[in-house]
Amino acid sequence: MLSTSYIFLAYFAIIIFVFGILCKVWKYAVIPNPLKIPLTPAPTNTIGVILRMVFEVAFFKSLFKSNKFTWLGGCAFHLALLVVLASHIRFFVSPVPEPIMLLQTFLQSISMFIGLLFIAPLVYLFIRRVWVDRTRFVSIFADYFVLILLFLIGLSGITMKYLIRPDLFAVKTFILGLISFSPEPIPTNPIFITHFTLILILLIYFPFSKLMHGCGIFFSPTRNQIDNPREKRLINPWDKRII
Amino acid sequence: MAKEKIEAPKLTGKIETPRIQPGASLACQHHKANEQFLTGLGYPSSLVENWQEKAIAKMGELLNKYKSLKLYLDICVRCGACADKCQFYLGTGDPKNTPVGRQELFRKVYRRYFTPAGKLLGNLAGAEDFTEEVLKEWYVYFHHCSQCRRCCVACPYGIDTAEISMAAREIMHSIGLGTKYVDEIILKVFNFGNNLGMQPKAIKNSLDFCEDEMKEAYEEKGIMDIDVKIPMDVEGAEVLLVVPSADFFASPHIESLLGYAKVFYQAGISWTLSSYASEAGNFGMFIGSYDGMQKVASRIGQAVRDLKVKRLVIGECGHAYRIAYSFWNTLIGPFDTLDKRYPIPQHICEFTYDLIKRGALRLDKEANDEFVVTYHDSCNIARATRMGDMPGGQFEIPRSIIKACCNKFVDMPQETIRENTFCCGGGAGLLTDEMMDIRIKGAMPRMQALKQVIDSHGVNFFALICAICKAQFTKIFPAYGLSMDMVGGVHQLVSRAIVLGAKE
Known part of the structure; x- marks a missing residue:
């Protein structure tokens, strides 16, 4: 019964996650830019724009310039997220390829650090949100909700690692079962079930939330437009003169 | 209020981020455009009967016309990096004059009528009905934005408040609400x-x-x-x-x-x-x-x-x-x-x-x-x-x-010039006498920067x-x-x- 509901819930969450994001991204892609609005100084060619985007996406360049404290918390968390996701690869592939095996071994050796790197920035960002009066003023429930959700995901993950270890073989069997559409029973470790549930909530929540910034940033016209309005005419598809 | 003498901030040469003072600049608002100006521009002559319904329909239309609007309403994380960049916040301390605070006025209405979470959960999802009260705040605060894009420089996603304030003003016009100063000029x-x-x-x-x-x-x-x-x-x-x-x-x-x-x-x-x-x-x-x-x-x-x-x-x-x-x-x-x-x-x-x-x-x-x-x-x-x-x-x-x-x-200090320059405090329709309060306060950061080079270089x-x-x-x-x-x-x-x- 537990397994059946979780298997159903898992597929449901993944469908919402994938289609939700696709729908949103589709919208971001097809809604037109009627006018040229790059934030200048802006690159005047495509390569320049790609570089600008790389610096924004990989290093949060604008945030670095505008607020070092937020940048520090944001960067640390996103880096940790990346590493944590990487260290989960071993549950999704079988057999685990050699390079990933090596990566895993390395990550295992610093796993305590990674866990802290994931949790600490969330606490820090939470405190900062409450501490700075103007940030507290503009914060809504959703802002705290995401921080708490991610914190609990991290906390349950660390608990499994160091306190109540689940049967990792069963976990992997369960996940591979989901991937290959031949579901296996869910491991009964309560912490694992908590961890898994929170992640499903996150997946369902993602497309409807501000977490879409991760996809949306690529479509931001002030950042991704080439500064060439005089040289190349932008046609507005809904301009009455053109229709 | 034009008669009162407005106290200008003291010139110290320093730009200090103020503590928040909710509602500090709520009283400073434009004279409304009259029938002549509104109809002259092809808008309804005064606030229409079913303005809420009309405004929401207009919002829906704009969401499909401007990628910037749709995207920027969705992806703000309220990190606050923009908050202390706006000259109108720095000058007044009104948190709804922070770029993010200003955007939230729009965003909460957007959530209520255009997002599943807002429709289902209402306030819990940060959504709010488009009430008369909200419209009043729109009229004040979206006309306090000079569309200068300083917040856009600070934002990790390049969210440009100008895009949102322009949309808000267009929506308000579509229901018969404009400012005398700008509409008369157009x-x-x-x-x-x-x-x-x-x-x-x-x-x-x-x-x-x-x-x-x-x-x-x-x-x-x-x-x-x-x-x-x-x-x-x-x-x-x-x-x-x-x-x-x-x-x-x-x-x-x-x-x-x-x-x-x-x-x-x-x-x-x-x-x-x-x-x-x-x-x-x-x-x-x-x-x-x-x-x-x-x-x-x-x-x-x-x-x-x-x-x-x-x-x-x-x-x-x-x-x-x-x-x-x-x-x-x-x-x-x-x-x-x-x-x-x-x-x-x-x-x-x-x-x-x-x-x-x-x-x-x-x-x-x-x-x-x-x-x-x-x-x-x-x-x-x-x-x-x-x-x-x-x-x-x-x-x-x-x-x-x-x-x-x-x-x-x-040159004035680096953080106040070039791409970090401040608005003069009079842009995008603020250049009218009844807005003198916010014009003087909004100019504060620029005046402080100027004060520095007056003192150091004459x-x-x-x-x-x-x-x-x-x-x-x-x-x-x-x-x-x-x-x-x-x-x-x-x-x-x-x-x-x-x-x-x-x-x-």
Whole structure:
């Protein structure tokens, strides 16, 4: 019964996650830019724009310039997220390829650090949100909700690692079962079930939330437009003169 | 409230981030546009009966027309990096004058009617009904935004509050809610071709007066053979110059007009103004109206064709250059009849700088020796346009011109110039008397930065290339205990330094 509901819930969450994001991204892609609005100084060619985007996406360049404290918390968390996701690869592939095996071994050796790197920035960002009066003023429930959700995901993950270890073989069997559409029973470790549930909530929540910034940033016209309005005419598809 | 004396912040040379004071600037609001102005622009004559329904429908329409709007409503994480960047927050401490606070006014309505979470969970998802109360706040705070894009620099995703405030203003207009100041001006352009409602004859008189003044000034110096003209409506001229109409008579704007005229004279390039397109400014952008902006701009396209000019040059005006540089090609292009060897359109600073580089102008720096000059980057030019071929030319070219005309130039602190420049506090429709409170407070960061270089270098000339900046600063300098005579145009400096006549 537990397994059946979780298997159903898992597929449901993944469908919402994938289609939700696709729908949103589709919208971001097809809604037109009627006018040229790059934030200048802006690159005047495509390569320049790609570089600008790389610096924004990989290093949060604008945030670095505008607020070092937020940048520090944001960067640390996103880096940790990346590493944590990487260290989960071993549950999704079988057999685990050699390079990933090596990566895993390395990550295992610093796993305590990674866990802290994931949790600490969330606490820090939470405190900062409450501490700075103007940030507290503009914060809504959703802002705290995401921080708490991610914190609990991290906390349950660390608990499994160091306190109540689940049967990792069963976990992997369960996940591979989901991937290959031949579901296996869910491991009964309560912490694992908590961890898994929170992640499903996150997946369902993602497309409807501000977490879409991760996809949306690529479509931001002030950042991704080439500064060439005089040289190349932008046609507005809904301009009455053109229709 | 115009009668009360508004206390200007103390000049200390420091820009301090204030504690929040909710509602601090709620009382400062525009006079509403009356029936005449609203209907003149094609909007309902007053707030319509079913305004909520209409506003939501309009919002839905805009969400499908502007990628920026939809995206920026979705992806803000409220990190607060923008909050202490807005001059109106820094000046007032009102948290709804932070960029994110301002956007949230829009976003909570968007969530309520256009997102599943908002529809289902309401307040818990940060959603709110579009009530009369909310509309009231919209009217106040979306008209406190000068669309200067300083927040966009700070935002990790490039969220531009200007895009959202433009949409909010467009929605408010669609239900019959506009500001008198901006709507009256747009209507004047529709009817007369310029923001001031000047008839061609009045412009001509002013230009004649300028010509006489220049001639007399040269004659006083014993130079008899120099007769600088300011031509209007000359068919077949090489260049059409479009300037903000304030340049025709306002002070110090008019001094730059003389500068342009002298540059053309010395370059030997034939040029003309147009009485039909007698305005570079385009307040259509302020209210987010694509059609309005296009209608205003179309006069320039018409003048280009009628006067059969080969080049198009824009005078010293900030938002006008944004529209000219970024939007004209889309709105009224392509300019097939113009000479492709020159930028279309070209900024007057690009034009002058080009001549300086080629050695075509003789500039006597000593003529400006009484001045220690600093330069204020106009927000629209700094963050929404480019001059020359290189990114950042909009910063370098005006400075190069000033340095070519003056011996003493000093920049204000780095974090207040170039892409980090502040708005003057009068942009996007704030330049009206009833908004004096927020205009004075919004100018605070710029005034503090200026104070620093006054104290350290004795700056006594504040050079600008924007008609709104010029009008704003001449008005608010006295409130800060500074002389309005410090305010002037870049081409005012050119006008003083340029040596006319045959080259030796």
